[in-house]
Amino acid sequence: MKRRDFLRHSLVFVSGASVSLAALEFVSVGELLAARPEARWGFLVDTYRCVGCGFCVKACKIENDIPLEANVTRTWVERYLILKDGRVLADSPKGALHGFTDQRVDRAAEGFEEVSNQEIASAFFVPKLCNQCDNPPCVQVCPVGATYQTADGVVLVDHKWCIGCGYCIMGCPYGVRFFHPVEHVADKCTFCYHRISQGLDTACAQACPFGARRVGNLRDPDDPIARILLTQRVGVLKDEFGTKPQVFYLGLSKEVR
Amino acid sequence: MKNHVWRPLFVVIGLVALILLARAFYVPADFGTHERGYMYSYNRTGNIEEWKAFEAKYRGSQYCQGCHEDKTSALSAAQHAIIPCENCHGAAFGHPDDPEKLTVDRSRNLCLRCHAALVTPGSGRIQLPGIDAQNHNPGIECSDCHNPHHPNLAEMQG
CATH class of the missing domain: 1.20.5 (Single alpha-helices involved in coiled-coils or other helix-helix interfaces)
Known part of the structure; x- marks a missing residue:
């Protein structure tokens, strides 16, 4: 050459x-x-409206075949008590499956803590569910390709493909994943994918009497949820992790983690 | 080349071929990398349809209205109209075929979910009428006195 x-x-x-x-x-x-898929699902939680009745948790468990009394749940409600001395107490007995009916705060191993009414500066409820992150760390760590993000932005778990190694459960910064006690695979909130893809509300949003939980299509500018996200002040959980959550909160305060 | 090189090489080639063959049978055709790349969508696409086919248990109050119009229209004026039927009456599943009857939750604890008085300034809870569950007629069901569909005190049951 x-x-x-x-x-x-x-x-x-x-x-x-x-x-x-x-x-x-x-x-x-x-x-x-x-x-440009047709939909991009997002969720809006209005913490001002939540009264901690826990109907959402009960509906979610029945809708998605999660054993009622097992200590795992796809969604739960947390109660925050901010005391006048600056202390922050939070509890979620049974994930609020039966709601909050006791003024005492469940401190797990330490038992129940009595809080007098005069001590409370503010107290409120925060529903939690899978944030369906745009950059889901749980998906990155799956070694077998059993969990993935759909084109419309929902993170799902392939129950037939999951080997139950638990990496994703550890990888989620929000702690929304758990080991399904019956199916013996990783499980998490699916935004009720079977319902939203038929045009129904999620089971939790449907069960909420106060409209504290709503699901919507962020690609549709006329969608009521998309309008609120565009025009009002909303927050996300653990923004600093860079996971880009698609669950937005109205009335989030710095004590909520 | 000499035999001692070729023989193990054949074994290795055979093993690789065997693994590839087994993989071709075991891994479904729809498994692979999709829209969001290897990091976020390395999966079996058939699973999306499997999730969509999952059976819904809650049918919504509109579904109840189809047959129980008399009940739902009477309730629509009451304060409890904001509560979906299935929260107390139970998920409809395939009602009226399967199950034929739904089990209504009439327990005191169901009412206390909203009406146990809690000091929660900063949430919607304080706007709801609340009772002290320990002292407000303990041991009897709320529905013995209050009508769950018309809960105001003027329409108390005898």
């Missing part, structure tokens, strides 16, 4: 290789399709 030929061939090869890579990146059909 002559020197001239060698140089020419290498030049053609290098430029050809770089162009084809760039071209692939530019017109990746998958990316184009993913950029």
Whole structure:
């Protein structure tokens, strides 16, 4: 091979290789399709409206075949008590499956703590569920491809594919994943995927008498949830983790973690 | 090349072929990398349809209204109209075929979910009428005196 030929061939090869890579990146059909699916599900929790009745937890467990008395749940409600001396107490007995009916705070191993009414500066309820993160850490750590994000933004677990290793349960910064006591695989909130894809509300949102939980399509500018997210002040949990949660809260305060 | 090189090489090639063959049978055709790349959508697409096919248990108050119009219209004027039927009457599942009858939760604890007096300034709870569960007629059911569909005190049951 002559020197001239060698140089020419290498030049053609290098430029050809770089162009084809760039071209692939530019017109990746998958990316184009993913950029505009019909729906992108989001959730809005209004903590001002929540009264801690726990009907959402009960409805979720029955709807999704989670054993009622097992100590795991896809959604739960936390009560926060902020005392005048600056202390913050939080509890969620049985995930609020039976609501909050006791003024005393459940301190787990330490028993119940009596709090006098005069001590309380403010107290409120915060429902929690899977944040369906846009950058879900639980999906990144799955070694077998059993958990994934759908094109409309919901993170699902393939119960047939899951090997039950528990990495995702450890990987979730919000602690929403658990080991399903009957199916023996990882499980979590699906935004009631079977219901929202039929145009129904999630079971928790339907059960809420006060409209504290609502699900909506963020791609639709006329959707009531999308309008609130665009026009009002909403917060997300643990923003600093960079997970980009798709569950938004009205009335979130710094004590809520 | 000599035999001692080829023989183990054949074994290795055979093993790789065997693993690839087993993989081709074991891994479903729809398993692979999808829209969001290897990091977020390395999965079996058939599972999305499996989740969509999951059976819904709660049918919504509209569904109840289909047959029990008399009950739902009477309730729509009461304060408790905001509570979906199935919260107290139980999830409908395939009612009226399966189950034929729903079990109504008439327990005191059901009412206390909202009406146990808790000091919660900063939430909607304080706007609800609340009782001290220890001292307000302990031991008897709320529905013995209060009508759950018309809970105001003027319409108390004898």
